[in-house]
Amino acid sequence: MDVVIGRIPPPGSTGDRSPEAQPQVEARVLHIRQARKKTDVDKGNRKSAAPSTDPPGARVLVLMIPDGHRLPEDLNSGAWRVFLRFARK
Numbered sequence: 001m002d003v004v005i006g007r008i009p010p011p012g013s014t015g016d017r018s019p020e021a022q023p024q025v026e027a028r029v030l031h032i033r034q035a036r037k038k039t040d041v042d043k044g045n046r047k048s049a050a051p052s053t054d055p056p057g058a059r060v061l062v063l064m065i066p067d068g069h070r071l072p073e074d075l076n077s078g079a080w081r082v083f084l085r086f087a088r089k
Contacts (some may be wrong), residue, residue, distance in 0.1 A: 025070050031062040 035054030054060075065071060072080060 023070070025065055025067065027063040027065045029061055030064050033060045033062075035060060 035056070035058035038053050074080075
């Protein structure tokens with residue numbers, strides 16, 4: 001029998017603390033284009049469809065995710081942030 005009082009856990013990874021942590025999702029880049037530019041129509045009295053313009057120097061990526069079932073159901077709600085990590089094949 002081994003009785004130890006007051007021992008602290010060994011240093012290292014504490015594991016995943018968030019219950020909603022999603023595993024990594026692999027995607028393929030299909031297309032890259034420049035950000036939208038403001039046009040003369042947007043400057044008129046009409047309200048533009050997009051309330052904010054794209055930041056200067058931004059790029060728009062079109063991604064294909066083969067395992068679409070691994071994406072959150074409410075992804076288009078705007079409540080999610082996406083982090084990208086690029087790795088060569």
